[in-house]
Amino acid sequence: MRFTNHLIFCSHWWGIISQKLKLKLARQCRALSLASRLARLPSSLGQTLVMVAWLLAILGSVGFPAGSFANRYSPESPEVQALVERAVAFLEKEGEGDGRFGAEALAALALLKAGRDPSHPLVRSAVESVRKNIPRSDQELFRTEMVYSLSVSIIFLCELDPVAYRREIQELVNGLRRLQKSHGGWGYPAGHKFEQSGDTSMTQFAILALWEAVRAGIAVPGTTIAAAAAWFIRTQDPSGAWGYQGTISPDWTPVRQLDIRHSVATAALASLYMIWDLAGLGGKGKKENEESSLPAVIREVRREQAFGPADVQVRVDPKLLQMAIARGKAWHHANYQIDPPRFRYYYLYALERMWTFREFVEGPVPEAPPWYDQGVEFLRRTQQENGSWFHECGTVPDTAFGILFLVRSMKKSVERVRSFGEGTLIGGRGLPKNTSQVVVVGGQVIAKPELGDLEKLLAALDAEDAEERLEVLELLAELPPDEASRVVSRQGQKLLALAGSPSKEAKVAALRALGRSGAMEHVPVLIYALGDTDPEVVLEARNSLRRISRRWEDFGPPDNYTPDQQREAIRAWEEWYRSIRPDPEFAE
Numbered sequence: 407m408r409f410t411n412h413l414i415f416c417s418h419w420w421g422i423i424s425q426k427l428k429l430k431l432a433r434q435c436r437a438l439s440l441a442s443r444l445a446r447l448p449s450s451l452g453q454t455l456v457m458v459a460w461l462l463a464i465l466g467s468v469g470f471p472a473g474s475f476a477n478r479y480s481p482e483s484p485e486v487q488a489l490v491e492r493a494v495a496f497l498e499k500e501g502e503g504d505g506r507f508g509a510e511a512l513a514a515l516a517l518l519k520a521g522r523d524p525s526h527p528l529v530r531s532a533v534e535s536v537r538k539n540i541p542r543s544d545q546e547l548f549r550t551e552m553v554y555s556l557s558v559s560i561i562f563l564c565e566l567d568p569v570a571y572r573r574e575i576q577e578l579v580n581g582l583r584r585l586q587k588s589h590g591g592w593g594y595p596a597g598h599k600f601e602q603s604g605d606t607s608m609t610q611f612a613i614l615a616l617w618e619a620v621r622a623g624i625a626v627p628g629t630t631i632a633a634a635a636a637w638f639i640r641t642q643d644p645s646g647a648w649g650y651q652g653t654i655s656p657d658w659t660p661v662r663q664l665d666i667r668h669s670v671a672t673a674a675l676a677s678l679y680m681i682w683d684l685a686g687l688g689g690k691g692k693k694e695n696e697e698s699s700l701p702a703v704i705r706e707v708r709r710e711q712a713f714g715p716a717d718v719q720v721r722v723d724p725k726l727l728q729m730a731i732a733r734g735k736a737w738h739h740a741n742y743q744i745d746p747p748r749f750r751y752y753y754l755y756a757l758e759r760m761w762t763f764r765e766f767v768e769g770p771v772p773e774a775p776p777w778y779d780q781g782v783e784f785l786r787r788t789q790q791e792n793g794s795w796f797h798e799c800g801t802v803p804d805t806a807f808g809i810l811f812l813v814r815s816m817k818k819s820v821e822r823v824r825s826f827g828e829g830t831l832i833g834g835r836g837l838p839k840n841t842s843q844v845v846v847v848g849g850q851v852i853a854k855p856e857l858g859d860l861e862k863l864l865a866a867l868d869a870e871d872a873e874e875r876l877e878v879l880e881l882l883a884e885l886p887p888d889e890a891s892r893v894v895s896r897q898g899q900k901l902l903a904l905a906g907s908p909s910k911e912a913k914v915a916a917l918r919a920l921g922r923s924g925a926m927e928h929v930p931v932l933i934y935a936l937g938d939t940d941p942e943v944v945l946e947a948r949n950s951l952r953r954i955s956r957r958w959e960d961f962g963p964p965d966n967y968t969p970d971q972q973r974e975a976i977r978a979w980e981e982w983y984r985s986i987r988p989d990p991e992f993a994e
Contacts, residue, residue, distance in 0.1 A: 492793035508555030568622030590633030644738030679763035921950025
């Protein structure tokens with residue numbers, strides 16, 4: 407009865423509100439997807455419920471954390487998967503119809519991220535298209551769309567198989583570097599009205615491609631990344647946004663930019679986060695917590711790590727970079743929306759990337775808007791009957807952008823690097839007995855004298871003392887890839903013999919060393935080790951195969967594997983190796 411009286415009171419109170427306010431609140435309710443239902447209710451009850459819904463919306467916006475009502479969807483949600491499948495079906499039919507080889511590579515990338523097999527006809531066609539269009543001359547290189555096409559092609563081949571297509575990726579990276587302008591940005595070629603300026607959209611795509619290349623083990627000069635960092639900082643608007651074409655500040659003070667767009671402003675902010683990682687600056691809060699938990703002797707010598715397998719030394723001013731990121735975050739917080747007026751699907755692709763890197767660098771963001779849920783709802787409303795999306799980039803690119811947002815493509819890439827890349831400190835493993843002089847290599851603490859004398863290490867492989875030999879093996883397993891490759895090339899037979907040793911510890915250490923070398927000729931031995939009876943040996947062999955192949959997620963076995971999954975993993979790895987090296991010989 408008391409509740410009924412409250413409703414009657416609320417209904418009476420509602421009756422004195424102006425018609426204009428009623429309409430405004432009804433629009434608020436439509437945003438909550440309630441209007442169509444409330445309109446069919448009796449007037450007094452409908453008005454009361456509208457008012458209650460409005461009050462709840464206000465309370466939800468000011469009284470509770472933004473994330474409280476988020477996370478309705480995930481890439482695994484049936485609704486999301488249905489959207490992805492419809493879009494993938496469209497690309498399977500129309501993905502080759504755009505005419506630009508970069509657009510075809512983008513469509514193939516979306517299919518891979520959505521779980522399609524690398525042998526898919528569109529993927530194979532995109533590979534051939536990229537190979538055919540790798541620029542061989544300045545006339546071919548300096549074309550209007552080339553920065554986009556080179557960048558997307560690099561990302562695509564890095565996702566597909568960075569080992570098998572290493573030569574092509576390196577050629578694409580070389581071409582992209584040649585297109586970088588003297589001010590550090592990328593932009594239109596000579597003869598275009600914007601030939602002197604840097605284009606924020608092109609520059610952010612180039613940084614994304616170079617991040618992927620570094621992650622895939624391709625060497626990129628740190629000066630290339632540092633120059634781009636300086637360009638982003640010097641072309642930031644005082645509001646924290648970026649414009650379409652960057653106006654360069656004469657110093658490091660933000661200057662007014664023209665044609666500010668959500669798409670390029672968000673993508674530029676994501677680029678700064680990527681540069682932060684490429685510069686080895688890591689996550690501020692995460693790094694402080696991690697450092698404080700380490701012994702003092704290790705904290706004193708811990709050095710900043712390059713992000714990704716390749717050795718890249720990026721020299722940037724952390725304070726300038728941090729200030730630019732702070733300004734960018736402030737603009738984004740004040741201007742966030744899920745459906746801006748320009749380049750909406752391109753924007754969603756950048757939005758997912760920005761939030762992925764922001765959370766990776768800074769940790770969870772309590773005030774984050776429910777951007778993924780809102781993006782899913784927007785894509786549900788705007789997907790065409792044929793499964794596509796279209797705004798301003800073209801049907802094929804916009805559909806690919808929609809898929810990449812829905813599957814959280816950047817999150818997959820970053821998690822892959824976090825699981826298997828550099829910078830993971832394995833507690834106690836490989837820690838030298840003498841900690842007076844140590845450095846961090848590949849995320850491991852290693853004694854300087856031992857690192858500097860590889861001959862001594864190699865000789866120690868013949869040591870009679872099993873414990874000493876094991877220590878050497880573990881040390882070799884943590885060497886940087888280039889030094890590991892040198893060691894394995896000279897001591898491969900010893901390591902192969904130790905990989906078949908009765909000692910589990912020796913097996914594990916030897917398999918890790920073989921994996922660090924990146925040498926394809928050791929794949930058969932690693933596949934053979936997948937059949938071992940000890941799970942630790944099996945998983946070490948799997949991790950080494952993933953490191954060599956860069957196929958971080960495709961093949962198992964999973965951590966808690968069954969005998970059937972173990973056999974299936976062996977079959978899958980053998981089949982992959984046959985596709986790379988015809989007529990291989992596998993150990994029985």
